[in-house]
Amino acid sequence: xxxxxxxxxxxxxxxxxxxxxxxxxxxxxxxxxxxxxxxxxxxxxxxxxxxxxxxxxxxxxxxxxxxxxxxxxxxxxxxxxxxxxxxxxxxxxxxxxxxxxxxxxxxxxxxxxxxxxxxxxxxxxxxxxxxxxxxxxxxxxxxxxxxxxxxxxxxxxxxxxxxxxxxxxxxxxxxxxxxxxxxxxxxxxxxxxxxxxxxxxxxxxxxxxxxxxxxxxxxxxxxxxxxxxxxxxxxxxxxxxxxxxxxxxxxxxxxxxxxxxxxxxxxxxxxxxxxxxxxxxxxxxxxxxxxxxxxxxxxxxxxxxxxxxxxxxxxxxxxxxxxxxxxxxxxxxxxxxxxxxxxxxxxxxxxxxxxxxxxxxxxxxxxxxxxxxxxxxxxxxxxxxxxxxxxxxxxxxxxxxxxxxxxxxxxxxxxxxxxxxxxxxxxxxxxxxxxxxxxxxxxxxxxxxxxxxxxxxxxxxxxxxxxxxxxxxxxxxxxxxxxxxxxxxxxxxxxxxxxxxxxxxxxxxxxxxxxxxxxxxxxxxxxxxxxxxxxxxxxxxxxxxxxxxxxxxxxxxxxxxxxxxxxxxxxxxxxxxxxxxxxxxxxxxxxxxxxxxxxxxxxxxxxxxxxxxxxxxxxxxx
RNA sequence: GCCUCGGUAGCCUAGCCCGGUGGGGCAUCGCCUUGGUAAGGCGGUGGUCGCGGGUUCAAAUCCCGCCCGAGGCUCCA
Numbered sequence: 001x002x003x004x005x006x007x008x009x010x011x012x013x014x015x016x017x018x019x020x021x022x023x024x025x026x027x028x029x030x031x032x033x034x035x036x037x038x039x040x041x042x043x044x045x046x047x048x049x050x051x052x053x054x055x056x057x058x059x060x061x062x063x064x065x066x067x068x069x070x071x072x073x074x075x076x077x078x079x080x081x082x083x084x085x086x087x088x089x090x091x092x093x094x095x096x097x098x099x100x101x102x103x104x105x106x107x108x109x110x111x112x113x114x115x116x117x118x119x120x121x122x123x124x125x126x127x128x129x130x131x132x133x134x135x136x137x138x139x140x141x142x143x144x145x146x147x148x149x150x151x152x153x154x155x156x157x158x159x160x161x162x163x164x165x166x167x168x169x170x171x172x173x174x175x176x177x178x179x180x181x182x183x184x185x186x187x188x189x190x191x192x193x194x195x196x197x198x199x200x201x202x203x204x205x206x207x208x209x210x211x212x213x214x215x216x217x218x219x220x221x222x223x224x225x226x227x228x229x230x231x232x233x234x235x236x237x238x239x240x241x242x243x244x245x246x247x248x249x250x251x252x253x254x255x256x257x258x259x260x261x262x263x264x265x266x267x268x269x270x271x272x273x274x275x276x277x278x279x280x281x282x283x284x285x286x287x288x289x290x291x292x293x294x295x296x297x298x299x300x301x302x303x304x305x306x307x308x309x310x311x312x313x314x315x316x317x318x319x320x321x322x323x324x325x326x327x328x329x330x331x332x333x334x335x336x337x338x339x340x341x342x343x344x345x346x347x348x349x350x351x352x353x354x355x356x357x358x359x360x361x362x363x364x365x366x367x368x369x370x371x372x373x374x375x376x377x378x379x380x381x382x383x384x385x386x387x388x389x390x391x392x393x394x395x396x397x398x399x400x401x402x403x404x405x406x407x408x409x410x411x412x413x414x415x416x417x418x419x420x421x422x423x424x425x426x427x428x429x430x431x432x433x434x435x436x437x438x439x440x441x442x443x444x445x446x447x448x449x450x451x452x453x454x455x456x457x458x459x460x461x462x463x464x465x466x467x468x469x470x471x472x473x474x475x476x477x478x479x480x481x482x483x484x485x486x487x488x489x490x491x492x493x494x495x496x497x498x499x500x501x502x503x504x505x506x507x508x509x510x511x512x513x514x515x516x517x518x519x520x521x522x523x524x525x526x527x528x529x530x531x532x533x534x535x536x537x538x539x540x541x542x543x544x545x546x547x548x549x550x551x552x553x554x555x556x557x558x559x560x561x562x563x564x565x566x567x568x569x570x571x572x573x574x575x576x577x578x579x580x581x582x583x584x585x586x587x588x589x590x591x592x593x594x595x596x597x598x599x600x601x602x603x604x605x606x607x608x609x610x611x612x613x614x615x616x617x618x619x620x621x622x
Numbered sequence: 623g624c625c626u627c628g629g630u631a632g633c634c635u636a637g638c639c640c641g642g643u644g645g646g647g648c649a650u651c652g653c654c655u656u657g658g659u660a661a662g663g664c665g666g667u668g669g670u671c672g673c674g675g676g677u678u679c680a681a682a683u684c685c686c687g688c689c690c691g692a693g694g695c696u697c698c699a
Contacts, residue, residue: 085687085688201691201692201693202692205691205692209633210633216690216691218672218689218690222690222691292699293699295699325698325699327697327698328623328696328697328698329623330623330624330694330695330696330697331696331697331698333691333692337697337698420699421699422699425699427699434693437698438698439698439699442699444699471699473699513658513659515656515657515658516656516657517656518656543655543656544657544661544662545655545656545657545661545662546656546657546658546659547657547658547659547660547661547662548657548660548661548662549657549659549660550658550659550660551659551660551661552660552661553659553660554659554660555660561659563658563659565657565658566658567658575658575659577659584659619632619633619649619650620632621632621633622632622633622634622648622649
């Protein structure tokens with residue numbers, strides 16, 4: 001902050017014209033003030049409230065000495081070439097004004113954001129004219145940033161990399177033969193040497209828009225997504241599916257708040273162990289942060305619960321909508337990395353390492369199954385297992401069993417010391433068309449937080465103990481699952497296949513196209529029959545050529561398209577255009593229904609999220 | 623957050639270098655066409671040229687700042 005401080009006989013100023021959009025309201029009339037200390041003030045980049053207070057305190061010293069009682073804060077941008085943003089500057093100026101008033105100084109202020117004219121008469125004494133620069137102190141800056149200790153520690157973190165084979169052999173990554181494992185190589189490179197390859201726009205971003213699934217929302221912060229009806233359907237089905245899987249597994253679904261008190265002792269401590277940047281929120285006199293996972297809510301809940309070894313492993317689940325992480329702006333991309341995302345998060349509280357390992361393995365298998373049923377098989381992603389050296393020495397066999405279960409070589413990251421709250425974790429990573437990796441499912445063994453949150457169970461002898469806590473996201477963020485499915489579809493397109501979504505997630509499963517209006521009523525009857533069988537079917541009744549309507553069905557990635565006209569009325573069968581096989585197959589309606597139901601067996605269903613008739617549909621994109 | 627590139631109608635894009643009334647395609651609306659498996663024809667509507675400031679007689683075009691996006695760095699529980 002730069003201040004030109006002038007002890008004046010009088011100053012007269014008058015606002016002429018607004019310079020910027022956020023200029024304050026002011027009357028264009030002249031103001032005259034006498035016997036006053038004028039502070040021409042330029043707020044600079046990095047100035048904060050502490051700077052504002054410091055500036056006023058320095059001025060007050062002068063007031064004391066010179067027996068002056070009043071000041072004028074006069075925003076004056078011309079003192080600096082490194083100005084703060086106007087919105088920030090206005091805030092600081094207001095802080096100065098309020099602070100000065102609070103200290104009992106008679107305070108005046110010229111309006112911010114105006115072109116003003118002034119006349120000033122300055123006193124003749126040696127101290128009447130002073131120029132000052134106030135630099136925000138390092139201490140204050142640090143406090144403002146609130147980057148967690150873990151985030152800082154992570155920068156210094158030293159890792160050793162290996163490939164762990166299904167047979168239990170651990171090979172230093174530089175000695176491993178990747179010729180049969182190209183995707184793993186990409187993943188390893190991504191993780192270790194941080195090599196980046198491509199120049200193109202991420203394919204899933206184009207797809208999510210063209211398919212009218214999701215889009216950026218310019219009215220929000222970067223990394224917050226709007227979901228159109230078709231995307232909302234997909235996301236909702238995925239959410240239902242994962243939640244059902246977790247219920248089947250035996251987890252109890254709960255719901256917890258999205259924001260927490262920064263000052264809560266356990267939370268403040270935990271924040272420092274989690275390397276993420278939070279969204280901060282001020283409300284009345286409280287400072288709150290938005291959760292970045294379900295841990296807080298669940299831990300606080302379990303802290304208050306009464307349970308013993310008989311109830312363990314105790315499994316609690318929540319699908320957070322949303323978890324928030326204020327990722328650095330350059331890292332936020334499409335659906336791969338967001339600042340607000342929906343994450344299924346399941347914690348298991350275990351009595352001891354033996355129970356924890358057993359549960360860990362159960363969940364490992366469950367996660368593989370969850371991804372498989374969603375439409376991502378082991379060929380589509382790569383695994384990483386990460387642990388401390390110490391944990392590895394004592395549990396080699398168990399770690400090897402994970403790799404054996406996975407059945408493919410996995411990347412290993414070994415830490416010399418424990419930086420985080422866990423000793424062991426694994427993650428499944430989707431390697432995309434730009435050779436970038438994004439974590440999907442993950443699980444970790446937490447040895448720290450039970451104590452921090454004072455979570456305890458009663459053992460057989462009636463003694464209280466802290467449990468081990470497993471943190472698992474069975475699928476990873478739902479948005480990221482959509483990202484992986486879209487990237488996978490693009491990969492298949494590159495290989496000459498038609499890009500598709502899994503049938504159970506396709507917004508429209510069957511499209512019916514009558515050759516003319518004459519056949520609309522026939523088609524409606526077929527549609528009703530399919531609807532009764534929980535199939536999402538729609539009717540392209542638009543006055544467009546047949547060819548064009550077929551083209552549009554293909555561009556929407558619709559799995560089954562059926563043209564219906566005179567021939568079908570006569571034959572009773574209809575030709576099904578099957579996107580997957582690229583065939584035109586003559587089928588009976590019952591056969592098509594049977595084929596679809598077989599394919600979507602045991603998956604959740606939701607009806608069509610849009611009007612059944614294409615002629616009634618708005619266009620959300622393009 | 624830093625570096626590089628970009629932002630023209632709902633979408634894609636020409637014009638920008640070299641300043642002088644912004645042009646095309648798709649979509650939307652209307653009319654004609656009732657078609658047999660990936661784009662039928664004609665016409666109409668639609669633009670703060672990302673936002674703000676500057677230079678100039680004149681700015682989409684030149685300069686500065688900001689916002690948003692992409693790529694890279696970094697980061698990724």
